[in-house]
Amino acid sequence: MNAKLVIANWKMHGTHATNARLIDALLPSLQGIDGVQVAICPPMPYLAQLSDLLEHTSVAVGAQNISERAQGAFTGEVSGQMLADLGCAYALVGHSERRSLYGETDAQVAMKFEAALNAGLTPVLCLGETIHQRKAGNTNAVIGSQLKAVLDQVGIAKLAKGVIAYEPVWAIGTGETATPEQAQQVHRHIRQVLAARDPALAAGITLLYGGSVKDDxxxxxxxxHDIDGGLIGGASLDATSFVAICQAACA
Structure with a gap:
């Protein structure tokens, strides 16, 4: 059985006060859940706060983004080494909002994946298609192209050190959710693409689903069969909902 993982993506939400209240509400229940790793990705300014709040707990900290550069004159960027220094264990790369709103290309996402690995972080590679691509029957082609960019950059052995999250763009923050069957079809396709290069690694990699996942x-x-947990957006900002989702992952 693959490792179970649930990651909270708080996106651009939070303050020192609301973050502390949410963690206080979450921890008593999360630390009682066995069989699933939980991670929280707050906005960058709060990484140090979350690292302090979650120190000596079973809950990990992750970043919502990472620079593809190790250091240098890149104003506003945050390197993998900086994230590791702040106590991060994970880094999201290629989230659909980064791709669509900020123009991140498949090649740039691949470099970010490698940068996370080089810093000792576990990259969480986000893949997904738009509603137009799905309706045109291009879901597998889009996912395959996004995946191939990272495979070409780092190879299958290093890719397997990360996590993959399938997040259909049309189901993020819209209230729409892929049916379990639709999600499974894409997760199976991802494993098949990877299995063509290394069946054992493909079988063992952790695959998450993201896209309006809720407690219900x-x-x-x-x-x-091929879904090992979730990348959770809005529902992760509600303690009761997020705990229920984590409990569902280990059921």
Whole structure:
């Protein structure tokens, strides 16, 4: 059985006060959940706060983004080494909002994946198609292209040191959710693409689903054979909902 993982992506939400209240509400329940790793990705300014709040707990800290550069004159960027220094264990790369709003290319995402590995972080590679691409029947081609860029950059052995999150763009923050069957089809396709290069590594890599996962649909999604957990957006800002989602991952 693959490792179970649930990652909270707080996106651009939070203050010192609201973060502390949310963590206080989450920790008593999260630390009682066995069989699933939980990580929280707050906005960059709060990484140090979350690292302090989660020190000596079972909950890990992750970053929502990472620079593809190790250091230098790149104003406003944050390197993998800086993230590691702040106590991060994970870094999201290629989130659909980074791709669509900030123009990140497949090649840039691949370099960010490698930068995370080089800093000792576990990269979480986000893949996903738009509604137009899905309706045109291009889902597998889009996912394959996004995946190939990283495979070409680092190879299958290093890619397997990361995590992959399938997040259909049309289901992020829209209230729409891929059916469990639709999500499973894409997760199976991802494993098949990887299996063409290394069946053992493909079978063992952790695959997450992200896209309007809530406490009332998480169990059905996580019950699918190739779904090992979730990348959770809005529902991660509600303690009761997020705990229920984490519990569903280890059921």
């Amino acid at each position: 649909n998480a169990a059905q999604l996580f019950a699918q």
